[in-house]
Amino acid sequence: MSIPVVTVGEAEEDVVGGLERLHGPVTVVRRCTELTELLAACQSGLARAAVVADGCESLTASLVDRLGAVGVAIIALTDNAEEAARLRGIGVASTLTGVEPAALAGRISEAVAQLTGTPRGAGHGSGVGDTGAALRQLPGEQVDVPPASGAGRIIAVWGPAGSPGRTFIAANIAGELAAEGKSVLLVDADSYGASIAAVLGLLDESAGLAQACRLADQGLLDEDALLKVAIPVTTKLGTFRVLTGITRADRWTELRAAALSLVLERAKAIADVVVVDTGFCLEADEELSFDTMAPRRNAATLRSLEVADTVFAVGAADPVGVPRLVRGLADLESAVPHVSPVVVMNKVRAAAVGRSPERQLRDAWERYGPSSGITAFLPADSSAADAALLGGSLLLESAPESKLRRAIADLVCAPVQRSPRSSVFSSTPRRLLKG
Ligand SMILES: Nc1ncnc2c1ncn2[C@@H]1O[C@H](COP(=O)(O)OP(=O)(O)O)[C@@H](O)[C@H]1O
Ligand SMILES: [Mg+2]
Known part of the structure; x- marks a missing residue:
């Protein structure tokens, strides 16, 4: 024909x-x-x-x-x-x-x-606040981010509305992986409430992800260009890079799906692990619009989930957060059917769910009946979380001995004492990972 x-x-x-x-x-x-x-x-x-x-x-x-x-x-x-x-x-x-x-x-x-x-999408593909012992940006030449293997994996941290702790977990995961010697890029792709820069105490107004998307859209995002817009952040235990989010919520139009695919593709070349903090909303707003050229507000979240190797689905462990997560997981399944999310219950505390909170949550989960079981329980620890926020630091600095830090590290790292340098992906239970 x-x-x-x-x-x-x-x-x-x-x-x-x-x-x-x-x-x-x-x-x-x-x-x-x-x-x-x-x-x-x-x-x-x-x-x-x-x-x-x-x-x-x-x-x-x-x-x-x-x-x-x-x-x-x-x-x-x-x-x-x-x-x-x-x-x-x-x-x-x-x-x-x-x-x-x-x-x-x-x-x-x-x-x-x-x-x-070719499946759609598959082809595409500052300054830092001085926060005491917290994080600071290194001058370009001194950046000590380990070299990447060139075959990076993408971890997306998603969760429903209501601030279950996506950003907090994404940032701490990035820090723990960097502490393990991995080359890490943390990407703030939340088109509703970008907050990685604030959590890390960065006085960053550069909207690195939007810059990277603009370059990608023009076909100008090579590895060097990406390294220039991804700012290095250093902790006591390691350095990682960050693509900060949009500085105003109304800039979401700058995060288009095709450009983001290219950015994430390039990101895999410069980092062993790309950790993406996503928004909550999964609605396919494209279908609501007759103009197929119109940008989609949820494109950044949806595309990140589509290309992720591992998706953490984070819910707040309380009577509001649990049903939200259950509904959110159903939405996730219809929006991105191939994803098998790793369900993480965050802010687990007896005060919100009763004695033996983990058992209570498991029982409730079984009654609701989502197909993916709960993989991890992260304890509520307001003093550790607040100390980190106040210092613009991560738990590995502000509360290194806390159970919360250990529980987050266990999501992605090998037990530190046993094998501080072992591979996150070879040591993480297989069910946590796709493919
Ligand atoms: N396990 C936890 N214990 C106590 N506070 C937490 C915990 N996890 C997150 N927080 C706090 O909850 C708030 C919301 O977290 P954030 O990561 O910004 O949510 P999201 O990105 O899902 O909107 C922050 O103040 C954060 O410090
Ligand atoms: Mg957030």
């Missing part, structure tokens, strides 16, 4: 004429004069491929993602090697402007086949 193609660009006369004369593998169904027209044509379901004969500099990862979502592959024409590399980075095949029509038709068929065979 002939592939319906739309084209854009001044050079289209030659291209279109050449393709049409082939009378075969591709059919030019519309010639557009600008990219917005091309987009509209693609979104109406007219084409399977788009040839951008001119103006490929305007192609961004978000645009490519939206076209991919409606099943349209893109071929750009450019003679500039740098631009071709940038395009490759955002998932666009390119060819030289003087390409023979038959060769161009071949490239179009290839790109369409590749798009059909």
Whole structure:
């Protein structure tokens, strides 16, 4: 079957004429004069491929993602090697402007086949407050983050509304992994209430994740660029990097799914473990909008969960938090069906659920009947948590001997005394990990 193609660009006369004369593998169904027209044509379901004969500099990862979502592959024409590399980075095949029509038709068929065979999203892909003994940023050259293996894994920390402790756990997990010698990148992807910078006592206004997303969208996010926007934070036991969140909630439009996929993909190259603090809301707001180009507020959370190797689902252990988590897990299952979340009960205390709180919680859990059992219970420890908050520090500094610290470390680390340098992933129970 002939592939319906739309084209854009001044050079289209030659291209279109050449393709049409082939009378075969591709059919030019519309010639557009600008990219917005091309987009509209693609979104109406007219084409399977788009040839951008001119103006490929305007192609961004978000645009490519939206076209991919409606099943349209893109071929750009450019003679500039740098631009071709940038395009490759955002998932666009390119060819030289003087390409023979038959060769161009071949490239179009290839790109369409590749798009059909690739699941959506899979292709993409300051200053610091001096907080006493707490965390501080090191000058660039002195950064002592261990080198990454190049095959990082993603841990997403999610939980329903009501502040069950996602950020607190994500930050402490990052610190514990860094203390274990891992190369760690902590990412604040909460589009409703970014707070990693505040928790770490950073006076950071740079919104590192938004910067990284912008670069990724433009196809300019290589590993060096990512290292520049991910600020290093050091604790007594190790240094890790942070991509801070958006500084105002209304900047959520800067965290688009396609760009975030690219950021997380690159992140895996610079860190052994990428820890993502997510928002709570899983609603697919895309479905509520007729404009498929509209950014989605929950895209950052949903995309992080989609690409994560491990998802911690955190709930507050009280009569409000438990039913919220149960409902949240049902939402999670329908939003991202392939995820097997690791359920973590946080702020466990007898005062909220009665004597023997762990047993009470397990019994309640069995009655509610979610399929994933509770994997970990983290004790409520307000004095340790508050001391950490006050100092802009992590538990490993403010309450190193606390049960809470140990319980969080046990989520991801080998027992410290036995094997301080052993691998988090080889030593963590298999059921905690996907794949
Ligand atoms: N186990 C715990 N014991 C006591 N306080 C906790 C515990 N875990 C988190 N907190 C506190 O609960 C509050 C909310 O945590 P936070 O991580 O900001 O929630 P979320 O990111 O889910 O909105 C913070 O003040 C944090 O210090
Ligand atoms: Mg939070």
